[in-house]
Amino acid sequence: MQNGKVIGGPLLVADSISLAFGGVKALSNISLEIREHEILAIIGPNGAGKTSMLNVINGFYHPQEGTITFKGETRRRMRPHHAAEQGIARTFQNVALFKGMSTLDNIMTGRLLKMKRSLWWQPIWWGPAEREEIEHREFVERIIDFLEIQAIRKTPVGRLPYGLQKRVELGRALAMEPDLLLLDEPMAGMNVEEKEDMCRFILDVNDEFGTTIALIEHDMGVVMDISDRVVVLDYGRKIGDGPPDEVRRDPEVIKAYLGEAH
Amino acid sequence: MAVIDIVERPAQRSAAPQDSTALDTFPKLLLHHAATRGARPAVREKDYGIWQSWSWSQVADEVEALAGGLLAMGFRRGDKVAVIGDNRPRLYWAISATQALGGIPVPIYQDSIADEMAYVLDHAEVRFAVAEDQEQVDKLIAVKDRCPLLETIIFDDPRGMRHYAYPFLHDYETVQKEGRNWAASHPGFFPESVAQTRGADPSIILYTSGTTGRPKGVVLSYDNLLKTAKNALDFEGLGEQEDILSYLPMAWIGEHIFSYAQAHVAGFCINCPESQATVMTDLREIGPTYFFAPPRIFENILTQVMIRMEDASWLKQKMFQFFLGHARRVGTRILDKEKVSTFDRLLYGLGAILVYGPLKNTLGLSRIRVAYTAGEAIGPDLFTFYRSLGVNLKQLYGMTESSVFICIQPDGQVKPDTVGPPIKDVEVRIDSDTGEVLFRSPGAFVAYYKAPEATNETKRPDGWVHTGDAGFFDADGHLKIIDRAKDVGRLEDGTLFAPKYIENKLKFFPFIKEAVAFGNARPYAAAFINIDLQAVGNWAERRGIPYGSYQELAAAPQVYALIKDCVEKVNRDLSTEPDVAGSQIRRFLVLHKELDADDGELTRTRKVRRGFIAERYRPLVDALYSGADTGRIETEVTFEDGRKGLIKAELRIEEAATFPAASNEQIRLRKAS
Structure with a gap:
């Protein structure tokens, strides 16, 4: 499956990131890099700072110390929509979709940043706005086809089972044509079959579009199977970084996360 | 419309040079x-x-x-x-x-x-x-x-x-x-x-x-x-516009x-759906004029409609019930062009505007000229439901070996329990010894590939093909199929036992998805039941019966009571038919898993493989005949990705009431009243 895949240079470099909320140190002095075309898994026990790290990467949290360099551009302060414009998309641990809107409309919202027609054109259906809408709709239809969710195209998202909602959320993130895709526990609360589907989609996204993916996941089987590299966090510190097999054997990682061998 | 003429070929293959311009391929x-x-x-x-x-x-x-x-x-x-x-x-x-x-x-x-x-x-x-x-x-x-x-x-x-x-x-x-x-x-x-x-x-x-x-x-x-x-x-008058x-x-x-x-x-147009999951949506969008579906699909459609209607407002439900009742009374007669009073016709016309038309439109059946069902027996209620709405649903009889069409029900002569008379160029007769249906037709297959023995056994030198089905002609010359000829057996006391006949009666209940009847060379008939997850699940939800899995739902006492009721209705029905009254179901159980083609329990066309199931669930079959209250079973299941797993269960066995066989005299009285 992984054959023929070329992992490039660093796409995003986080250098000595520290983040604190009042007295709570969420992240301390974390450096990690995400390389082009790879699938990076960030693992760690609850409260280790995994989601905080994702939030720092997409500009939602501002670290007190350290720098983030994305596509060679270093930033200190940034807002999430800047990250989105630069090509970082994400999904959330708790599904964050518009429940009353259909699958199709939810994914269309992922195209908003790509819509160029001004407020003056939008209310007039005919003409440039229409052509633009059709273009975007076509793109969204390709995503629907890719994620095999044709049957729920017109179904309000709130009525869908959790596993499918997760898939729609992935679809919306894909609609932004991201260079870097951040997935926060994409498989939490899914059954075995749904997990397998999701794994396949993640691998396919990585393979077909060359999208770089950083994901947080608790299911070790999944992590070991699909990721090229694993970063382990514990109490806001980085305690491991390497290919899955290496990390699996690391005594410190075993102690912190996988449980001690008895 | 221009249906292409196919040049009649002489019976002898060697005779007459071939005309390469004939449209024969x-x-x-x-x-x-x-x-x-x-x-x-x-x-x-x-x-x-x-x-x-x-x-x-x-x-x-x-x-x-x-x-x-x-x-x-x-x-x-x-x-x-x-x-x-x-x-x-x-x-x-x-x-x-x-x-x-x-x-x-x-x-x-x-x-x-x-x-x-x-x-x-x-x-x-x-x-x-x-x-x-x-x-x-x-x-x-x-x-x-x-x-x-x-x-x-x-x-x-x-x-x-x-x-x-x-x-x-x-x-x-x-x-x-x-x-x-x-x-x-x-x-x-x-x-x-x-x-x-x-x-x-x-x-x-x-x-x-x-x-x-x-x-x-x-x-x-x-x-x-x-x-x-x-x-x-x-026969159906279909052309390029379908x-x-x-x-x-x-x-x-x-x-x-x-x-x-x-x-x-x-030369008509075929329409491929977007995916298996979107078939119902695509059906509505295309609105086919010619449609085939096995009974289970018609059943699924009906189940969905009924479930959704239960959520409709009070007024809509009343209207729906009233007009469906009216359709049940006169709808099929109108479709068959029989005499119906003017008032009933007008009321049916109103129903068509208010209920039947919109309903057919939602289902994608408003343009249907001919719809067929076959493969399995279709429940009379289900069959009549569609016909009463004005959907020209008919049954046919056929198999791979006959290029499908052996019998088709002609318009205006449609009965729920027969498959109609043989079509043009097809001869059908019943083997007087075995009751097996034989046919001879231009569609009769050439051979089984690389299996000359099997070919000779099925297609005899005189051209008659043995179907393996047991059946007979009714008074109108319509063929009636009861079971596979080899499956028809006898109970220990010699009573006729046609398992599929019983299974079909059970499956006509929406709550029962599959049934497997046992009884050949046994003292009485007994059955495995597979519940329909959608229908029973919905039923349980409305009654506040909690369940976490298929297995749990299947074992719920309320579900057992529900199924027992169905079984007893079947028994009552069987008691009115003198030939099979002795094969009423005495004991049954509800299976803990759905019968699945991946486990070899069903064929790919979803027919029950009775022999295989009897072997696989032998401890349960034994329990049905041992008088025990429960049966214990371990089964290997195949998951969709091909991995295998083991599930264990202890299943309760329930007794069902049986009814004394009615004499012909009583049946006549019952029918008259």
């Missing part, structure tokens, strides 16, 4: 349509949310390109090509291209596991395989070592296979591109090749799923399929005759 028909109705739609497929269509001339062009590509890869006349996948235009074209080159297509069920696939590939000596996607390609690669003759695999959808570096694997588009180059350097190769095809040639090999043993490859000739397809079209939804497995004869043979003969 599908590739010839394809070229004929491309020339005479080139701009009319031949195929539609919903893709990216839009119905894409191809005209007959475009189809001919696509088929030619693929045929050229196959030749460029070394295709020889007589080669077999496996076609595996959901209903996709390109897979239909693969069938056409193979036939145009004088090869034989072998469609394989897309949900077959790799082992089943290997058997067919090997047995049919397949050299080329055209597969839909990665799922099918992976299976083919897994078994390729076991099928030395399989040389080339062509795939339609490249997704996920970017890194597959197998030299024998080719993209459909690349093959077509090669084919266009081939056509440029070999002008006229296509029509020349097509002209060489003959009506008596084998047209296709279809492997029957078979309730016992290995599948058998049924060889059907162009004559078989074309003549039968044409007779049925003429629209049909092609959603059943391509390896199944029914799908092949409706979506391929009849589409080629009449």
Whole structure:
């Protein structure tokens, strides 16, 4: 499956990131890099700072110390929509979709940043706005086809089972044509079959579009199977970084996360 | 409308030189349509949310390109090509291209596991395989070592296979591109090749799923399929303006005759749904005029309607109930053009505006001219429901070996429990000793592939084909099928025991999905029941019965009570039929898992494999006859990805009340009252 895949240079470099909320140190002095075309898994026990790290990467949290360099551009302060414009998309641990809107409309919202027609054109259906809408709709239809969710195209998202909602959320993130895709526990609360589907989609996204993916996941089987590299966090510190097999054997990682061998 | 005349061929194969211009094969028909109705739609497929269509001339062009590509890869006349996948235009074209080159297509069920696939590939000596996607390609690669003759695999959808570096694997588009180059350097190769095809040639090999043993490859000739397809079209008056939804497995004869043979003969348009999951939506969008579905699909549709109606407002529910009641009283009679009072007609007309029309529109059945059901018995209530709405639903009788059509119910003479009289050119008789149904027709298959013994056993030298079904003709000359001849047995006391007859009566209840009856050489009849998760789940939800899984729901005492009620109703029904009154169900249990084709419990066409089930669940069958209150069972199950697991269960066995057999006198009185 992984054959023929070329992992490039660093796409995003986080250098000595520290983040604190009042007295709570969420992240301390974390450096990690995400390389082009790879699938990076960030693992760690609850409260280790995994989601905080994702939030720092997409500009939602501002670290007190350290720098983030994305596509060679270093930033200190940034807002999430800047990250989105630069090509970082994400999904959330708790599904964050518009429940009353259909699958199709939810994914269309992922195209908003790509819509160029001004407020003056939008209310007039005919003409440039229409052509633009059709273009975007076509793109969204390709995503629907890719994620095999044709049957729920017109179904309000709130009525869908959790596993499918997760898939729609992935679809919306894909609609932004991201260079870097951040997935926060994409498989939490899914059954075995749904997990397998999701794994396949993640691998396919990585393979077909060359999208770089950083994901947080608790299911070790999944992590070991699909990721090229694993970063382990514990109490806001980085305690491991390497290919899955290496990390699996690391005594410190075993102690912190996988449980001690008895 | 212009249904093409098929030149009658003399009975003797050697007599009279062949006329190469006769439209006696599908590739010839394809070229004929491309020339005479080139701009009319031949195929539609919903893709990216839009119905894409191809005209007959475009189809001919696509088929030619693929045929050229196959030749460029070394295709020889007589080669077999496996076609595996959901209903996709390109897979239909693969069938056409193979036939145009004088090869034989072998469609394989897309949900077959790799082992089943290997058997067919090997047995049919397949050299080329055209597969839909990665799922099918992976299976083919897994078994390729076991099928030395399989040389080339062509795939339609490249997704996920970017890194597959197998030299024998080719993209459909690349093959077509090669084919266009081939056509440029070999002008006229296509029509020349097509002209060489003959009506008596084998047209296709279809492997029957078979309730016992290995599948058998049924060889059907162009004559078989074309003549039968044409007779049925003429019988119903169908033509080029029809629209049909092609959603059943391509390896199944029914799908092949409706979506391929009849589409080629009449020149009508086939419509491929977007995916298996969207069939109901696509059905509504297309609104086919000609439709086939096995009873379970009609049942699913009805179940969904009824469940949704329960959520409707009070007024709507009342209106729905009132007009459906009225339709039940007069609807079928109006459809059959019988005498109905003016008031009832007017009321029915009002119902059509308020209820029937919108309902049919929602279901995608408003344009239906002819709808068929077959394969399994259909419940009388279900059957009458559709007919009373004005949907011309009819039953037919047929099998792979007969190119489908043996009997069709004529308009105006439709009965829920018969399959109608034989159609044109088909002779049917009942074997006086065994009660088996025999037929002789132009559609009777050529042979089972590489199985001369099995062929002789089924198709006798005098041309009569043994169907293996037990049945009889009723007073109007309509055929009535009761069971597989070999399955009809007797209880210990000699009472007639027709398991399928009992199972069908059970399955007519929406709560029961499958049933397996036991009783041959036993003291009494007993049954396994499979609940219908959707219907029972909904029922449980409305009553606040909690359940976490299928297994839990199936074991709930309330569900047992519900099923017991159904079983007793069946027993009461059986008691009114003197022949089978003795085979009422004394004991039953509700199975903890759904019977599944992946576990070998059902055939791919979802027929119960009774012998296999009896063997697999032997401890439970023993418990049914031992007087024990419970039965214990461990079963191996196959998950969708092919892994296996073990599930254990202890199942409760329930007794059902039986009823004294009614005498003929009582039955008459009951009917009169």
